[in-house]
Amino acid sequence: MEGSNTVTAAAGDATDLHRPFLEDRTVGKPPPPPDVELETVLTDTTVPYVRRVYVGAWIEMRLLFHLAVPAILVYVVNQGMSLSTRIFAGHVSGLDLAAASLGNSAFSLVYGLMLGMGSAVETLCGQAYGAQRYEMLGIYLQRSTVVLALVGLPMTLLYTFSYPILILLGEPKTVSSKSASYIAGLIPQIFAYAVNFPAQKFLQAQSVVAPSAWISGAALLLQLLLTWTAVYKLGLGLMGIASVLTLSWWVIVAAQSLYILLSHRFRDTWNGLNWRAFQGLWSFFKLSAGSAVMICLEMWYSQILVLLAGLLKNPALSLDSLSICMSISAVSFMVSVGFNAAASVRTSNELGAGNPKSAAFSTCVVTIVSLVTSIIEALAVMAARDSVSYVFTADAAVAESVSELCPYLAITIVLNGIQPVLSGVAVGCGWQAFVAYVNVGCYYFVGIPLGCVLGFAFKFDAKGIWTGMIGGTLMQTIILLYVTFRTDWDKEIDKARRRLDMWEEKKDLIVN
Template identity: 75%
Template sequence: MAILNDTTETTDLGLPLVERKTPADVGLETVLTESNIPYRSRLYLGACIEMKLLFRLALPAILVYLVNSGMNISARIFAGHLGSQELAAASIGNSCFSLVYGLMLGMGSAVETLCGQAYGAHRYDMLGVYLQRATIVLALVGLPMTILYTFSYPILLLLGEPKMVSCMGSLYIAGLIPQIFAYAVNFTAQKFLQAQSVVVPSAYISTAALLLQISLTWITVYVMGLGLMGIAYVLTISWWVIVVAQTVYITNSPRFRHTWTGLSWRSVQGLWSFFKLSAGSAVMICLEMWYSQILVLLAGLLRDPALSLDSLSICMSISALSFMVSVGFNAAVSVRTSNELGAGNAKAALFSTWTATSVSFVISVAEALAMIASRDHISYIFTADADVAKAVSDLCPFLAVTIILNGIQPVLSGVAVGCGWQTYVAYVNVGCYYIVGIPIGCILGFTFDFQAKGIWTGMIGGTLMQTLILLYVTYRTDWDKEVEKARKRLDMWDDKKKSLQK
């Protein structure tokens, strides 16, 4: 059986035909459809091909998300060494800014769908147009966010924050305003690169930016004495360093000579249609990010709020670290699914979906077992308080279930992004999280007095329902129809092709 056809035929872009797909890509679809190979052998060969592609995408993506989170964590650490009020101000600033982070990350997922499917279909020139169009839309969305953060001081006072913390927090937030537009460029560029399976350079750039941020923050705080504002300025500069580095790489690397052909007037066409497409992605991501934050807010209303907040914060920190692994597989399966659908490979898209879900599930089970084994000791990484350690130990079974569910649900969300189901998943999130999960958690936590365990049980119930729905939808998906939908979507967004049809 020949995995690749030996041909020198060229495409309309001047590329040799064998360069249109990597050997692994061609081999996966060919292996899965080769009737002369026994079924088990097909599964084994397909798994070998897919695992190599999957981990090549997932591992650098995990590093990128860990480093991006580390930039905010390092800012809080430096603020904490300045004083408790500075730490509170930085925590409020970063928490408030997570609204914009989720909004921009979610809207950038639309680029992942379109660019991934266009790349799989070899419509390379459209990737640069989608990149520019998305950047314009996200930048326009960022404008009202600047107004929100400009008036952060009265907003924080309205939310009941102390006057001094509100004042310091508003100054810190003001220093982060330029970061809004760095997000707008960064997430679109990141998805543009991921759609082409280019993830390692982003990992190098993000790591270098983190090291630069730590060094510059130390200088501004301890040498220049700029305090909290210095921390905010350096954090903003560090994000713009990532943006500039990615932009220079995309516009100058010969690797993207067919996907980036320079600025185009086509990018300003169809902005409203692109906004509507990306809005579903934004809602999907934001609803997921806010869900766990609401758990912490509800804990502050319990009988012993200090103990509940401390124990839940530790559990959420552990959950967030394990979640980064799943987010890496989320990015990887989104790229793999969209690429295969764009290329018309229905069986390969199906195989990629279940391979990524299975691998992430196995890893999450291992993480949960390791956490259960260390349940009596793990909290001492964060605190020396014995009461908090006991509370964390009691919550560990709930944390273990959450970790396992987080090993499946984000991967299925990545499949949704690759297929373009964002709006549907947004409706599922609203129903499962906010109509089922949170109300049940409040009833169990407050009415039946199960406290933190009751709230968490309700939240787990919402996540479990969402996971089961996504599993069922994915299982029932007709992948041949998804290939046709991807083709129609690309035709609709391909401005050049529409003009020819006219």
């Protein structure tokens, strides 16, 4: 009872600490995240350690799921938009499924590039919000949008010349020809990414995630309706599927932009268009590039598996079965990416607010929750291994191949329950460059070469390729676990303050 009273008192103290922020809300000031309560509980040595952990876990879980659940919905829906194109294509023909899968896999590099560069906004906006430097968030948002749009211009060349690129990679001509037509319809989507991801990170940094979930859900429903009409009523085939996907992304961009412009929630973090967004672009590009390399190397890793499958002795069957497994893995991965976003927001907000114990505690909680979730997903995949492929295709040979690959898929899902969360912590701390080096070493110097040796030299085919790549992911996960849980969080707070001061100084120089 005595410990309980102390915790109650601590909660009361936390409420008192929040009172100025609640008063700020009446005059339009956005309150900082509710981190004071957690830090108070974790540092109250008059309460037994176990009790502090128990109460702190409940506080953190409330904060975590408030962020993670809508973020998971956003990313799952976004992935579902791509997944639905494969489902519709698979019910048109096996060749269309292979073409859409190859197109989505080979050119998902632009998605990864834009998402990765947008994570620079996640680091800066999250830490600035925690430090109550609200006016900088709108500048970061605009500057990132300009940088991503400029980067998107050369990316259009990849889409335009997709056919010769796929042929150069050794993909079959019939599949490459179909894929090139599909990819051409996705060119306007590049610039939708350039606007969407900075806006998404801008909202997440302020713990505003539910509106994005509603917008994405509505866009998915619209896409399903329009794609069904395009395929079954208008007979537009693969080009119709691609055009509807592009349109759906622009619907998300328009709705999300209007929400930011019109909502009073952002009166202090969004002060309208500002010419300063065009200043310091090169410095911002370099920061974004580190983020992009980290995210891209992670996302491209699994897509390389699909590209290598096109070089096996039975490419159509390998592509179909692996693309189905990768589609399932991608949906599961988006759940982890939702936890990744929550981890990034919680870590950056806590570091910006100067709360080391809360940052460390949040990292532990989100990692455990994501791991448990991924284990449940892996068990569900194994239970449905013989029937899950029929969602995509009616081909019995493909279903048998998918069933054989499901154990590898389950292991990948479990590893993906840990690795993306640790990457989210890295984004919150600003470690993107370090993680990029780890990814290069583990993925591209260990995982892929080992997979090629097992798949091609030892004739284990897709299973061998996948085994090698699992080895690379396992190595990367172990390294990130070691580094994360040996972090000096007080030093990270000092780094966060210096980083914000640096960008604040750049802003002042521009003004002067």
